[in-house]
Amino acid sequence: MSDGPATTRPHTNGHAPGALNGARVADPAREPTPGGPPLGALAGVARGVLRGVRDVVQSRIPKADLDERDPDYIRENLPRLWLLSSLYFRGEVRGLGNVPETGPVLLVGNHSGGNLTPDTGVLMLAFSAYFGVERRFHALAHNLVLAAPGLGFLRRFGTVAATPENMETALRAGAALLVYPGGDYEVHRPSWERHTVDMGGRKGFIREALRHDVPIVPVVAIGGQETALFLSRGEGLARSLMLDRILRLKVLPISIAVPWGLNIGDMLGHVPLPAKIVIEVLPPIHLREEFGAEPDLDEVYDHVVRLMQETLDALAAERRLPVIG
C-alpha cells in the first residue's frame, strides 16, 4: 500500500499507476542500448521480456472503481478476519474513538510486514466493527497488490490503486481513506529498524489532505515487522533489474521467512509469524487550524512523523519480546 507526492501522467487502464509516487515509468524499449552489438541483442531480448511483464501487470490492474467495495461481503467476512486477528495476531486496536464520527478523513499509517501486512487486516476489521461496514472505508494499495492473482478480494474490502483520482473520489464520497506513505520502501525495512517510522520523505498525503481539506489521523502499528526476519530492502538489486522503472518497485526485499527460508522479492508472499499486533489511533490533525492557511509541507511532515515515532517508541517500550509481544 503506498502513497507519495502527486504528479500527473497519462492514464493507463482507467487510472495512473505510479502517479502518487511521482515515479517516472519508463518504456524499456526506448532505453539506450548498453554495450556493442552482441550485448545489444541480449539487452533487446531483456527489454522485450520486461516490457511484456509490465504489460501483463498493467492489464491486470483493475479499472478504478470505488463501487467494488462490497459492504455485505465485508460483513460476512468479518468473523473470519476477527478469528485471524484475535487468535493468531492477538490484535489490539486503541483509540478508534479519535477518528471523526462522520465525514472524510485521511488515516496515515506506518507500514510493516513485507508484502503481507497483518496490521492492515487488523485495522480494517477494527474499523468496520467499530463504525459498521456501512461507513465507507478505503485503503490505497500498490498496483502490484491489486494485480496479484488471488488478491481480488481486497478490492471488495475497499482497497483501490494509489492514484490521485481514487484518492479524490474516495474523499469526495466522504470516505475514511487509509494511506501508507512509506509504501514498499517502509514495509521492507530491515527487522532491526522495526521501531522506526520511515516514510521515505513522501509528502503527497499532506498535499492531498490540504487539497481536500480533510483531517489527518495518524495510525501507528507495531509487530508487523516481526512476522519474518527482514534483512534488506534490496534497493540496488531492484535498480539493476530496472524494477523501479518497470513495476514502480524501488525495492527487491531479502528476508528469511516461512516456508521459503531465504526469500528474495517476497512475490509469493510468506506465512507470517504470529506476532502480536498493536495499533494506536491518534487524535486528528486539522492542518489549517494547526499550521495556518498555507502550511509548510516539511513542517507538517516532520510533525506527523514525530508524533508517530513517539507513539511507536511508547508501544515498543511496552513490548517485552519480539513476536510474543
Next chain:
Amino acid sequence: MRVAATIDIAATPAEVWGFITDPERSLHFLHGVTRFERAGDHAPGPGMRFRMLMRIGSAEIGSLVEVVEWHEHRDLAWTSVTGLDQRARWRLRERDSGRTHVEFRLSYGVAGAGLGGWIAERVAAPQVRRNFQRSLVQLKRQVEHERLRTDAARRRAARSTASSG
C-alpha cells in the same frame, strides 16, 4: 449464538429498571462495553435507539440497536439495525420480599458468515458470557448500594423531622 446470565437483586424491579434504561449508568456496570449512548432523540420506549460497543478479542464490536419491547419494570428488548446481528432482552421479575430476579439474554451472530461465523461465535461466547455475568454482579452491587444510600437518606430525614418536632 445465545448467552444468558441471571442474578437476584435486593431491590424492586422499578429500581433496577432505572439503571438498565439509563445509558450513563449502563456504561458503569456493563463489563467490556466501551460505548453505550443514545442515538437520536426518540422518547424512551419502542423505537428508541442506542449505539453500543463491546470489546471482544481484538475489536470493539457492536451495533446500532433499536428498542422493540418496553414493558415498564418488566421487559426491555432490542434488536440491531446495523452492525453485528443481535437481539437482547432484560427480563425483570419480582420475587418475594422486595427482591428482583434479573435475566439478561443475548443472541448474536453474523448472517451469511458461514463456517467462519459459526466458529467465531463459539470462540467469542465464553468472553461474552463472562462479560455479562460480571455486568450483572456490578449491576447488583450498584443497585443495592443505591438502595442503601436512599434508605439512609430517608432515615436521616426522618430523624431530623422528629428532632425538629
